[in-house]
Amino acid sequence: xxETLFVSxxxxxxxxxxxxxxxxxxxATRARHAAQVYFLGDxxxxxxxxxxxTPDYQAVIAQLRALRDHGTQxxxxxxxxDFLLGRRFMHAAGCQxxxxxxxxxxxxxxxxxxHGDHLCTDDLAYQRFRRRVRHPLVQWLFLLQxxxxxxxxxxxxxxxxxxATARKPTAIxxxxxxxxxxALTRHQSLRLVHGHTHRPADHxxxxxxxxxxxxxxxxxxxxxxxxxxxxxGNWWRExxxxxxxxxxxx
Ligand code: LP5
Ligand code: MN
Numbered sequence: 001x002x003e004t005l006f007v008s009x010x011x012x013x014x015x016x017x018x019x020x021x022x023x024x025x026x027x028a029t030r031a032r033h034a035a036q037v038y039f040l041g042d043x044x045x046x047x048x049x050x051x052x053x054t055p056d057y058q059a060v061i062a063q064l065r066a067l068r069d070h071g072t073q074x075x076x077x078x079x080x081x082d083f084l085l086g087r088r089f090m091h092a093a094g095c096q097x098x099x100x101x102x103x104x105x106x107x108x109x110x111x112x113x114x115h116g117d118h119l120c121t122d123d124l125a126y127q128r129f130r131r132r133v134r135h136p137l138v139q140w141l142f143l144l145q146x147x148x149x150x151x152x153x154x155x156x157x158x159x160x161x162x163x164a165t166a167r168k169p170t171a172i173x174x175x176x177x178x179x180x181x182x183a184l185t186r187h188q189s190l191r192l193v194h195g196h197t198h199r200p201a202d203h204x205x206x207x208x209x210x211x212x213x214x215x216x217x218x219x220x221x222x223x224x225x226x227x228x229x230x231x232x233g234n235w236w237r238e239x240x241x242x243x244x245x246x247x248x249x250x
Pocket of ligand 1: 129
């Protein structure tokens with residue numbers, strides 16, 4: 001049976017050893033039984049450039065590479081915290097980069113993949129911030145800075161973001177329904193898989209008179225992660241934890 005897994009918002013960071021261990025275990029065990037794994041953004045809590053020599057990051061790169069060498073194809077989309085993942089990382093980790101959004105065909109069905117942040121169109125302050133940091137010139141200037149300076153800026157952005165999100169109404173930090181319907185319509189798809197909002201759920205909706213699904217992936221924490229899995233047209237969620245894994249229907 002050919003299985004495809006979807007993972008998002010792991011938020012790996014050197015200061016989170018338990019999470020690194022959980023993810024390492026996932027790559028070495030469950031992920032190896034899948035034909036493909038799609039990482040849909042924010043695999044890292046922050047990414048300041050592929051030249052970062054942090055040993056924990058180098059270990060993750062080696063583990064991703066080992067998964068690929070074992071025969072599992074890894075596809076990687078970047079998110080709002082790790083959008084600076086570049087070609088050097090992808091090559092070293094044996095991951096194939098995919099754009100946001102991306103269309104894949106699974107069991108004959110067109111499935112739309114996205115991190116999800118660009119669908120949060122009601123969060124105007126974030127969309128302004130996003131346009132600024134995604135500008136190639138801004139990124140080029142950032143990458144010219146020494147590593148220590150980049151660490152400092154990234155930490156400051158994360159702090160600013162935590163302060164800003166604590167103050168924002170929760171409704172504006174979710175995806176906008178019209179943006180979701182427009183994206184599915186544009187890409188002629190009836191199934192969307194995304195992360196970012198940290199509100200795991202399986203939503204039913206209607207797109208041009210047809211029934212559609214929106215699967216929201218969960219963020220990982222130190223004790224537990226979650227993957228969405230599909231095989232032969234069936235979709236389900238699996239828990240990833242340090243002791244055992246359990247299944248529930250999507
Ligand atoms: O990720 P999450 O869920 O916490 O919040 C997001 C939005 N926040 C972000 C910011 C990231 O967390 C920080 C990314 C660090 C990346 C490291 C590389 C640095 C590269 C630099 C440039 C090339 O994406 C948050 C959304 C939320 O999702 C829900 O959708 O609301 O958006 C914000 O919080 C943005 C604020 O609304 C506006 C922020 C203004 C920041 C001003 C920065 C000043 C600091 C100056 C430092 C030099
Ligand atoms: Mn995100």
